[in-house]
Amino acid sequence: MQLENRKSFIKGLKDSVPIMLGYFAVSFTLGINASAHGLSWLEAGLMSFLNHTSAGQAAGIAMIANDDSYLSVALSQAVINLRYLLMSAALALKLKKDTSLGLRLSMSYVVSDEIFGISALQKAPLNGWYNIGSMAAASPGWVLGTILGAVMGNVLRPDITMALSVALYSMFIAVVFPPIRHNAFLAVVVSASMALSYAFSVIKALSGISYGIKVILITIALSAFFAIIRPIEEQDNEA
Amino acid sequence: MKHNVYVYIIIMALVTYLIRMLPLAVLRKELKSRFLRSFLYYVPFVSLSVMTFPQILYATGSPALGALAMALSIGLSLAGVGLDIVALCSCLAVYLASLL
Incomplete structure (x- = not known):
């Protein structure tokens, strides 16, 4: 049992090295952005340490600089980050049934797009220690990147930052595409999702919708649609 | 700023954690x-x-480089990498292609 937890932790740690690198690049620019909006490196770093959410933090930084009300900041975070509710629900169902409340509360600390992505596609049942290992690798990248960005501004050469900026997306692809080899219908799901996402970004009436809302809307609509036209069989559950 | 930055940060963290x-x-x-x-x-x-x-197309500032990263990533993923x-590989390819 102990050994199994340890193995899951180490696997999460290993799988999340690219996340750490990707986070470093993204949060570095977030740190630059925070200092440009008048936040200190300590405030920017603390925000990253407590939130781990790029879109939410970017919105928060802008609203803090604008001296918006506490309530509107809370609401904006709830809306932009609502997708994590769906992600946590998906993880909860994958999780080993006897997972302790303490581990459940701990792994909730970082349910990010990326950590969700790699943990959601682990073989069920999911060991929560996988997520703990994952955040142990990814979080320092996120927090240190933010602080360095806030302190040092543009020290990373722009061509390096640019090359690193595709890392997160390549990881998403590496998570989403392999299961297609065993379930061809997922190719339809992925293509439809990307097509609709693209439509949202080019159709004028829809392009004003924020990133967080767009992710929520399309995820709910398409997941429900596919759940109706193609409900999963019992054996699909572990993918 | 009239509001306290740390209060903002705590509020953001609480809302996000609850979700x-x-x-x-x-x-x-x-x-x-x-x-x-x-x-x-x-x-x-x-x-x-x-x-x-x-x-991914907008990440680098060049849609062509983004498309390259995407195509390469899909190919490698389907090959089981x-x-x-x-x-x-994707970062490296973008870096090398940007030198061309």
Whole structure:
């Protein structure tokens, strides 16, 4: 049992090295952005340490600089980050049934797009220690990147930052595409999702919708649609 | 700024943590509904796809480099290459292509 937890932790740690690198690049620019909006490196770093959410933090930084009300900041975070509710629900169902409340509360600390992505596609049942290992690798990248960005501004050469900026997306692809080899219908799901996402970004009436809302809307609509036209069989559950 | 920055940060953190924590703390039993199970099965595929495209095209400032990263990543993923290697190759390819 102990050994199994340890193995899951180490696997999460290993799988999340690219996340750490990707986070470093993204949060570095977030740190630059925070200092440009008048936040200190300590405030920017603390925000990253407590939130781990790029879109939410970017919105928060802008609203803090604008001296918006506490309530509107809370609401904006709830809306932009609502997708994590769906992600946590998906993880909860994958999780080993006897997972302790303490581990459940701990792994909730970082349910990010990326950590969700790699943990959601682990073989069920999911060991929560996988997520703990994952955040142990990814979080320092996120927090240190933010602080360095806030302190040092543009020290990373722009061509390096640019090359690193595709890392997160390549990881998403590496998570989403392999299961297609065993379930061809997922190719339809992925293509439809990307097509609709693209439509949202080019159709004028829809392009004003924020990133967080767009992710929520399309995820709910398409997941429900596919759940109706193609409900999963019992054996699909572990993918 | 009239408001306290640290209060802002704590509020953001609490709201975000609650959203992440509630489903994990509350959902414990096997879901009976086949619809809900199917729905949650599709959530990661849809949400990650939406977050990838078209954003990957804009990430580098050059849609061509983004498309290169995407095509390479899809090819390697379908060939069974691990996720860390996929990300690394993609960054490297973008870097090398940007030198051309």
